[in-house]
Structures are given as structure tokens and as C-alpha cells.
Amino acid sequence: MTVGYARRYAPLVTMPPSAAPALADVTASDAALRRFLHGLPGVDAVGLDARAAALGTRSIKTTAKAYAIDLAISMIDLTTLEGADTAGKVRSLCAKGRNPDPSDRTAPSPAAVCVYPDMVPVAREALAGSGVLVASVATAFPAGRAPLEVKLADVRAAVAAGADEIDMVIDRGAFLSGRYLKVFEEIAAVRENCARVSGGAARLKVIFENGELATYDNVRRASWLAMLAGADFIKTSTGKVAVNATPSNTLVMLEAVRDFRDATGHQVGVKPAGGIRTTKDAVKYLVMVNETLGDDWLSPHWFRFGASGLLNDLLMQRQKLSSGRYSGPDYVTVD
């Protein structure tokens, strides 16, 4: 790909005119982009871990807990990404998305059901009229090892089949070898394909696979790179490697979206994914969002949990709060 390709897509980044010129130049060449990303302040890893741990110890009142549980449910991308997925499994996950707690119709629905591209038509049909979105991983998820044209075809097929949101993986090999412009151009190209096929409606989440990026500095660089290329959301992980979302790597990303909005006026969402299974963990993340970003990000439009098992625990805790006792796992459907 050429620098011209990057220039072609850079204007798609919807920054306010007052802020755009300041950052437009940083994607003009490989060298300019490297200079910019390596000029970002380094992350103090010890301080970061301490901050994330301290935020994780905050307790919240029972009334706030009920609110937090419903908010967390509404922020879930209810996910199944297994090689063994069947249409039947996807349909039953969608039924759960439509009506998470059959014993209590006041339980909110998750934001989206997230599936592989070939399962999008099944999910689209099963969720019709429910308000629950269809999200799909694409770009040769989870490794991202395919030629760009194959990745773009994957994206176009998922959007054409009815995906409201695309979760793409970055090329970690290119990123780790310093070929930042290649990563930028791929994200911009995916964004353009999403926009073209969906008429601008499909939102793009960009997955870094933090567990493979080795340092918090790299997570910060990947965050800025993806936001410059037009990501609507930045997402920690695929859920397929040893280290997935952690409070610390998510905090780096929360700080990045805060700083990006300060610099450009443009707001980007955050999605921790992989390994988040308990209400306690979800509440920790919500406290972190509240303390770092405030109310502006406390909605499913701007914050998501990518999770396969979290919904069940939230539903059990929700039942406990309303009835005073645990119903036990038999009262929530097993995925």
C-alpha cells in the first residue's frame, strides 16, 4: 500500500475542523506516524498498575449496585466465537439476548450478540425487531493473517449480511515491527468498506490483542493509531490468547480516549474483552470508567464488555438483589 492510500482515507476521520489540522500531518508518512507514536508520553507501569488496583477496591452501595448491574448487562456484547458454533447455538444465544431472564421481564438486554461472519444471517434473523445489535468479528479473526483484500471481503460480507458492528483485529506483526502506516491504512480501509456497504451505519471496533503487544506503551500507541484511523471503539483482546482484558491495559485505553477527545473533540468507545466473568469484575471496570472518563462514557454506545459468561453472573446477582437469595445457576440458561 502507498502513502497516498493513507491520505485518501485520513479525511474520513471525523474530527472537528479546529482540531483536525493538528493531527492530519501525523499520518502523512511512515516516519511522521512513527515520530508521533513514539513521542507519546511513556506509561509509568508501576503507577498504572497501582491506579488500576486502587480503583478496583472501591465499594459501592446496594442501590448503586442494582444500577451498575443493569448498566453492565446493557453494555455486554454477548459473544460466541467457537469453531464448533452452530446455527442452533447462535439462535439460543440470540433468544437469551432478547429475553435474558424469563422470570423477570425488567432485566435489560445486552447491547449486541457477537458472532463469526458466517453466523451473521442467523443472528440477524433471530434478533429482528429486538433492538439487540449484531456484531461480527472480521479481518481473519483472531490472527488477522490474510491478505488485505481477503480481510476486506470478510468485512463486506459481514456487513452485507446485516452486521451492525464490525470487530476487526489489527496486524500485530506489522505493528510490532514498526510498520505503523500499514496498520493505519488497513484500519482506514476497513472503515471505508464498512461505511460503503452499510451506508455509513456500521460501527467499527478495532482489536489490539494487548496480550501480544508486550508493553503498555504499545497499547497507548495502538490506541492513538486506531483512533487516528477512524475507530469508533478500541477493544483490548480477542479472548483467544493467554492475557486478555486486564484493568491495567484497559485503563491505558481509557486514558487514551480521554486524551484523544481533549485533543480532537472526537469521542471513541472502549471495549474490554476476554476473561471478564463476574459481576465484581464488571463493577470494577465501571468504577474505572466513571473515575477516568465520567458519565459521558457510561452508556452502551461508548462502553462494552466482550464476554461469553458474564451475563449469567450478572443475572444471578440481579436475582439475589431483588429476592435476597441466590437462585443458583439452574435459573439462568447455560450457554
Ligand SMILES: O=C[C@H](O)COP(=O)(O)O
Ligand atoms: O470478545 C469477547 C471474547 O471473545 C469473549 O471472551 P470470554 O469467553 O473470555 O468471555
